[in-house]
Amino acid sequence: TSPVKPQEKPKATPADPPLPRQNSKTTPPSPPRVIVDQNRQVQYYRVGFLGEGGFARVYEVADGRHSAAQHLACKVVTKSSLKTKKAKTKLYAEIKIHRSLAHPNIVRFQECFEDDENVYMTLELCTSGSLMDMLRRRRRFSECEARFFLVQLIGACHYMHIHQVIHRDLKLGNLFLDSNMNIKVGDFGLAALIENPGERKKTICGTPNYIAPEVLFDTANGHSFEVDTWSIGVILYTLVIGRPPFQTKDVKEIYTRIRDNVYEFPPERRIAPDTKDCITSILTPDPSKRPTLLEILKSPFIELGIVPPFIPVSAHDAPPDFR
Ligand code: ADP
Numbered sequence: 001t002s003p004v005k006p007q008e009k010p011k012a013t014p015a016d017p018p019l020p021r022q023n024s025k026t027t028p029p030s031p032p033r034v035i036v037d038q039n040r041q042v043q044y045y046r047v048g049f050l051g052e053g054g055f056a057r058v059y060e061v062a063d064g065r066h067s068a069a070q071h072l073a074c075k076v077v078t079k080s081s082l083k084t085k086k087a088k089t090k091l092y093a094e095i096k097i098h099r100s101l102a103h104p105n106i107v108r109f110q111e112c113f114e115d116d117e118n119v120y121m122t123l124e125l126c127t128s129g130s131l132m133d134m135l136r137r138r139r140r141f142s143e144c145e146a147r148f149f150l151v152q153l154i155g156a157c158h159y160m161h162i163h164q165v166i167h168r169d170l171k172l173g174n175l176f177l178d179s180n181m182n183i184k185v186g187d188f189g190l191a192a193l194i195e196n197p198g199e200r201k202k203t204i205c206g207t208p209n210y211i212a213p214e215v216l217f218d219t220a221n222g223h224s225f226e227v228d229t230w231s232i233g234v235i236l237y238t239l240v241i242g243r244p245p246f247q248t249k250d251v252k253e254i255y256t257r258i259r260d261n262v263y264e265f266p267p268e269r270r271i272a273p274d275t276k277d278c279i280t281s282i283l284t285p286d287p288s289k290r291p292t293l294l295e296i297l298k299s300p301f302i303e304l305g306i307v308p309p310f311i312p313v314s315a316h317d318a319p320p321d322f323r
Pocket residue numbers: 050051052053054055056057058073075107123124125126127173176186187188189
């Protein structure tokens with residue numbers, strides 16, 4: 001699913017299907033083979049292509065300063081896509097927020113520089129793809145694995161929230177994995193900084209399957225940190241069931257299901273009652289009644305179940321045995 005284009009003026013009813021962020025009029029970046037950070041006098045050698053999204057393309061690069069070349073991810077945005085003030089403000093916000101965060105489960109932001117053509121961001125390299133890629137191979141995860149990922153995700157999210165950052169686009173495709181199967185939250189393109197206590201955000205944004213009901217239906221009041229908690233509930237459901245709870249082909253119908261809190265646990269999946277209770281409590285429509293991140297960590301799903309100390313790399317293709 002493509003992310004909803006953030007809208008300046010929230011609409012009363014989210015009738016419009018979401019638009020992809022890619023601006024089709026803009027040609028994607030094609031950076032040189034050797035990318036130069038003039039100010040720091042560093043050369044980065046482009047060694048591979050990692051992916052693209054929105055206005056950006058992401059490459060694997062080798063940092064020329066290190067003899068045993070250190071590899072990084074380099075996110076490239078063409079300046080031609082930054083002609084409007086709005087596009088610039090958005091990119092600056094992403095950079096400002098991402099570079100302020102340092103946590104073991106958040107993709108580390110290294111440097112930011114530009115040349116005549118592009119803006120470059122070097123990031124910690126996540127070699128093992130995203131949880132979405134892994135879910136496609138595995139179809140679904142065991143409840144033990146889901147517990148492991150959830151604990152790391154909540155750790156990262158709690159860190160963001162105490163630093164006044166709402167991610168607003170938590171989803172499997174933005175949860176990258178390092179070579180040891182640890183989660184690294186990435187893509188701060190829709191993140192928001194809460195600068196005054198009690199401030200509410202009003203921009204309708206997110207990815208349809210993961211959007212909290214208050215973003216869509218309480219536009220007068222706005223939304224805050226609890227939207228990330230909601231997405232964590234959607235993520236947990238998706239990990240153990242194999243597809244998002246409100247998923248259907250029609251985006252309007254997804255929004256109706258989110259509004260009416262309509263989803264079910266397929267009986268054949270035999271999801272444990274504690275797991276169901278955890279998901280059901282997180283997917284509480286009223287954000288003020290949703291559990292806090294710490295309450296989720298104290299839920300029977302986490303407290304009474306096995307949280308494996310690590311996930312073996314073999315889990316990429318087959319369920320690990322945690323007995
Ligand atoms: P956008 O903000 O434009 O959506 P993303 O930050 O999501 O762009 O990156 C687009 C794609 O690039 C991702 O889906 C992923 O495949 C790849 N990618 C992004 N960051 C990294 C990283 N740190 N390590 C490895 N691959 C990455």
